[in-house]
Amino acid sequence: MANGYMKDKTKEILAAYAFLMPNMLGFLIFTSIPVLASLGLSFVQWDLLSGDPQFVGAANFVELAKDPFFFSYCWNTVYLMLAIPLSMAGSLLLAIALNRGLKGTVVFRAIYFLPTICSGVAIFMLWRLIYNSNFGFLNTMISQFGDLLGLKLAGPNWLTDENWAKPALIIMNVWQTVGGSNMILYLAALQGVPRDLYDAAEVDGANNFQKFWAVTWPQISPTTFFIAIMSLIGGFQAGFDQAYIMTGGGPNGSTTTIIYYIFKNAFEWYRMGYAAAISWVLFSIIFVFTVLNWRFYGRNVHYT
Amino acid sequence: MSRYIDSLMREEMKHSKPTIPAALFLKKKKPVVVIELKKRSRLKRKFQRAGLFALLLLGAVTMVAPFLWMISTSFKEAGQVFADAKVWWQEWLPSTFVWQNYLKVWEVVPFARFYLNSILVSICITAGQVATSAMAAYAFARLDFPGRDRLFFGYLATMMIPGAVTMIPVFILLRYLGWIDSYKALILPGIFSAYGTFMLRQFFLTLPKDLEDAAKIDGCSYRRIFWHIILPLSKPALATLTTFTFMGSWMNLMWPLIVVNTHTKYTLPVGLAYFQGIHGTDWTLLMAASMMMILPILIVFLFNQRFFVEGIKLTGIKG
Numbered sequence: 001m002a003n004g005y006m007k008d009k010t011k012e013i014l015a016a017y018a019f020l021m022p023n024m025l026g027f028l029i030f031t032s033i034p035v036l037a038s039l040g041l042s043f044v045q046w047d048l049l050s051g052d053p054q055f056v057g058a059a060n061f062v063e064l065a066k067d068p069f070f071f072s073y074c075w076n077t078v079y080l081m082l083a084i085p086l087s088m089a090g091s092l093l094l095a096i097a098l099n100r101g102l103k104g105t106v107v108f109r110a111i112y113f114l115p116t117i118c119s120g121v122a123i124f125m126l127w128r129l130i131y132n133s134n135f136g137f138l139n140t141m142i143s144q145f146g147d148l149l150g151l152k153l154a155g156p157n158w159l160t161d162e163n164w165a166k167p168a169l170i171i172m173n174v175w176q177t178v179g180g181s182n183m184i185l186y187l188a189a190l191q192g193v194p195r196d197l198y199d200a201a202e203v204d205g206a207n208n209f210q211k212f213w214a215v216t217w218p219q220i221s222p223t224t225f226f227i228a229i230m231s232l233i234g235g236f237q238a239g240f241d242q243a244y245i246m247t248g249g250g251p252n253g254s255t256t257t258i259i260y261y262i263f264k265n266a267f268e269w270y271r272m273g274y275a276a277a278i279s280w281v282l283f284s285i286i287f288v289f290t291v292l293n294w295r296f297y298g299r300n301v302h303y304t
Numbered sequence: 305m306s307r308y309i310d311s312l313m314r315e316e317m318k319h320s321k322p323t324i325p326a327a328l329f330l331k332k333k334k335p336v337v338v339i340e341l342k343k344r345s346r347l348k349r350k351f352q353r354a355g356l357f358a359l360l361l362l363g364a365v366t367m368v369a370p371f372l373w374m375i376s377t378s379f380k381e382a383g384q385v386f387a388d389a390k391v392w393w394q395e396w397l398p399s400t401f402v403w404q405n406y407l408k409v410w411e412v413v414p415f416a417r418f419y420l421n422s423i424l425v426s427i428c429i430t431a432g433q434v435a436t437s438a439m440a441a442y443a444f445a446r447l448d449f450p451g452r453d454r455l456f457f458g459y460l461a462t463m464m465i466p467g468a469v470t471m472i473p474v475f476i477l478l479r480y481l482g483w484i485d486s487y488k489a490l491i492l493p494g495i496f497s498a499y500g501t502f503m504l505r506q507f508f509l510t511l512p513k514d515l516e517d518a519a520k521i522d523g524c525s526y527r528r529i530f531w532h533i534i535l536p537l538s539k540p541a542l543a544t545l546t547t548f549t550f551m552g553s554w555m556n557l558m559w560p561l562i563v564v565n566t567h568t569k570y571t572l573p574v575g576l577a578y579f580q581g582i583h584g585t586d587w588t589l590l591m592a593a594s595m596m597m598i599l600p601i602l603i604v605f606l607f608n609q610r611f612f613v614e615g616i617k618l619t620g621i622k623g
Binding site for chain 1 (some may be wrong): 347353356357359360363364366367368369370371373374377384394423436439440442443444447448449450452455458459462464465466467468469470471472473474476477479492493495496498501525526531554555557559560561562572573576577580587590591593594595597598601602605606609612613614617
């Protein structure tokens with residue numbers, strides 16, 4: 001009996017490792033070991049082309065602390081995250097509107113989801129054209145709107161003007177994300193709010209606005225928190241595709257984000273050590289937010 | 305695509321039911337006159353609904369307008385994009401439909417090659433990822449072995465590491481192996497995903513165990529249980545992972561950009577960026593090429609809409 005049990009147990013363990021093997025091998029080679037290697041890299045200077053890596057201690061981090069570009073690119077990254085609250089507010093409003101059970105909800109949801117689906121190079125190219133100052137869609141619309149009013153309106157040079165490049169990208173990002181996964185998460189959250197809470201509020205004579213603040217908002221606060229943190233974590237790593245396709249990080253570095261700076265250091269200037277050091281700074285920022293999320297999600301945000 | 309640990313917490317959240325009545329939050333109590341309220345609210349509601357519908361329609365137009373403009377531009381004559389004095393509707397309806405733009409793209413750059421590369425790379429990554437993730441997820445969800453929980457935690461922990469951290473060492477590794485500028489470099493690193501494993505494990509845990517137990521008593525091997533019971537029951541989750549993985553690799557620009565440098569190995573995103581680099585002002589062609597890049601994704605979306613929605617709800621993933 002005991003022998004048979006042992007045999008079954010061994011069989012199970014062997015089976016488990018067999019099932020795990022392919023994934024775990026790849027995981028070791030392409031994730032676990034590279035993470036450690038990256039930490040090691042951040043303490044060396046190495047251009048890959050000439051000779052071996054030189055150990056330089058914390059010199060990369062010291063240089064980073066004095067690198068004015070790094071700080072201005074961090075600022076760019078944070079600035080561009082202005083799209084997050086705007087898009088979240090929009091997502092919530094859309095979700096509330098779609099939750100009313102109007103006709104055509106499914107069609108609307110699909111249409112709002114379109115920009116999220118098609119994200120990537122093609123869409124950034126489209127927006128580069130939309131923002132073209134001479135014949136782009138946006139400035140054409142602006143000037144035609146001006147003609148209607150009898151005014152001479154002219155839009156800004158969106159992507160080539162240092163003051164307008166970031167707002168332009170923010171507008172685009174809001175357009176892209178407002179009807180996407182955040183809206184779907186909000187929609188699911190709204191459908192999860194118990195009906196009797198609304199009934200109770202109605203009996204008490206609450207109007208729609210009061211119902212929103214007293215019932216809906218606190219009930220969906222875990223979702224809001226979740227989306228906010230996830231968007232922040234994503235936001236710190238964002239901005240590569242749009243910078244590469246639309247602005248080249250310019251004008252004057254105003255749309256270069258952290259990830260684009262890492263890419264440039266590593267694969268254009270071959271400063272592997274420095275790039276690894278930046279990536280670890282990025283990692284620590286993200287780590288803080290992840291821990292925040294673990295700590296508070298599903299606990300403190302429940303019924304604020 | 306980012307990967308998240310946090311759906312774990314979401315699960316936890318679902319089980320606790322809030323019980324505080326909303327009435328506690330409202331200060332004043334108003335008397336309710338039911339009949340009057342009903343009469344007024346019927347008309348009011350009609351207006352409200354009409355207004356809401358109009359707003360939603362306006363939003364939908366904003367969402368779609370850039371796409372329509374993209375389509376119309378892709379059919380324009382090269383000079384027509386720039387023409388200044390246009391009637392407004394000519395912005396939308398080109399005076400001549402130059403559908404040849406779509407053919408020209410294939411001649412100007414090796415677009416067919418880009419397309420084939422993208423299809424090959426995306427299919428390999430998707431198939432590999434779904435297969436290896438499902439196997440690992442089965443072990444984590446259903447089999448008992450020493451060190452399982454610790455190992456799983458290791459998987460979870462790596463999900464928060466930004467791709468930028470591993471990108472550089474993996475590039476160096478591939479360079480040492482002499483794999484740079486090869487399909488191996490494009491495909492292999494994309495296959496192994498902690499995220500896919502995590503998502504499928506969460507799904508497998510929700511499956512009822514009875515069938516498996518019965519099969520085990522009948523002497524069914526783990527391989528057959530996995531193949532004949534677990535996988536067929538998990539079609540929705542597998543479809544979701546397939547869709548997301550395929551889209552993710554179809555759209556991926558950075559990795560192919562890093563590891564590939566001959567034109568013949570470019571995937572669509574890199575190819576498109578390259579196209580923009582050499583024909584940056586051929587807007588009609590660029591838009592035609594972009595349309596052709598989006599089209600397969602659009603078709604997948606139209607037929608699989610349900611999986612997108614379910615997938616997002618299941619994992620909180622960001623598209």
